[in-house]
Amino acid sequence: MSELDRYLHAATRDNTRRSYRAAIEHFEVTWGGFLPATSDSVARYLVAYAGELSINTLKLRLSALAQWHNSQGFADPTKAPVVRQVFKGIRALHPAQEKQAEPLQLQHLEQVVAWLEQEANQARLDDNQPALLRAWRDSALILLGFWRGFRSDELCRLRIEHVQAVAGSGISLYLPRSKSDRDNLGKTWHTPALRRLCPVQAYIEWINAAALVRGPVFRGIDRWGHLSEEGLHANSVIPLLRQALERAGVAAEQYTSHSLRRGFATWAHRSGWDLKSLMSYVGWKDIKSAMRYVEASPFLGMALTQEKPVGE
Incomplete structure (x- = not known):
């Protein structure tokens, strides 16, 4: 070439x-x-x-x-x-309504994270290192994907050397390129630590458990607990998410990797975020893109008892 x-x-x-x-x-x-x-x-x-x-x-x-x-x-x-x-x-x-991923609702996020925590505890008792690593990895990926509103390819391209996480404070994640960064200028995204369902703590636990110091954040894990040198492929996020949800007792066939992004947007909208703040936080450039992700609902009051993430 x-x-x-x-x-x-x-x-x-x-x-x-x-x-x-x-x-x-x-x-x-x-x-x-x-x-x-x-x-x-x-x-x-x-x-x-x-x-x-x-x-x-x-x-x-x-x-x-x-x-x-x-x-x-x-x-x-x-x-x-x-x-x-x-x-x-x-x-x-041939008019057809655009198919969209089902947003991951907050109660289902809580359910799957609680189940993954149970799996981690059982794996620790059984001295099952592969299962323990998968539980920590999946929890970190799902929580970070939800609260940061990342696409699957963005999650899979995260590298440890581009991430700074401080327990109880927040996490910054640099992406050299993304779909919304048409000029490939790179951008750093920030997410604060939360009182529960915390993506920062989940990330730190995963990195420490896997003893990772550089390279892709999210990787494959074989049956013996060996970590791949390569990052997960974006197409692997959907089966990973669905399998975790199904084990937690959530019907998962309607969910895709976009369910994390739509789930956060829906939660933020119901929690009273104005559209401008939501667009800035997630990285949408036009209002049409944002509105495709927001699941309108008459039911409000779903906000977590924690501080709200703020835009950059």
Whole structure:
């Protein structure tokens, strides 16, 4: 890979690259299209999958095709009027409510953390080091993901050398890049210690138990209790969360990694946070993004008896 290619590669997130590759493969292999494509073929491709794929998936497919043509120096067929009109017609004839992850409610957060604490205590009695490490890791990941409102890939990219945690005070976490940091300038996020369900204490307990001093914060643990040198993959957060919830007696099939982020946003909204403070704390740039995560409810008064995290 040349230096030019290396920098071009770094400009796009790994998840986006994978999604675009899958989209191009679908267009060429599954549907049988040819590249470079014509506007007519792109329009026919949209029609072929109009009733099968969601609007968001079709939008991603168009973005992938546009990116391929632009990177190869060809005219972008997705910008043609016929493609725009077909897409507009699909939205009109196939309206569908956007699927969203179920927000993790506070009582379920309490339930799963209490269960993980029981698992840790039992593992200690049984001298089961692998189970003890998993319980501490999962508790830290879930609490930090909830109270900091991180996405799964952000949790998995956290590195110990970029984290400073002080028991009873707070934690700061530096991310060199994230989805909301389009210019890759890096940002430090802060979360205070809490009286209960504390992400700071959970992080410290996990790091100390695992004897970690550098590298990824959250890692795989094998059956013998050996820790991987690599960080967890973002796709592993969903099964990790669901398995922990199911063991705690919570029906978990409706939850995804976004449930942590939506759960915090819902809790903050019900607890009286104004939208500006919530957007600043989580890192949303526009109000539409924020409102997609907030679960409106007439029931208030769910605030914890602890200090409220404050925005940076």
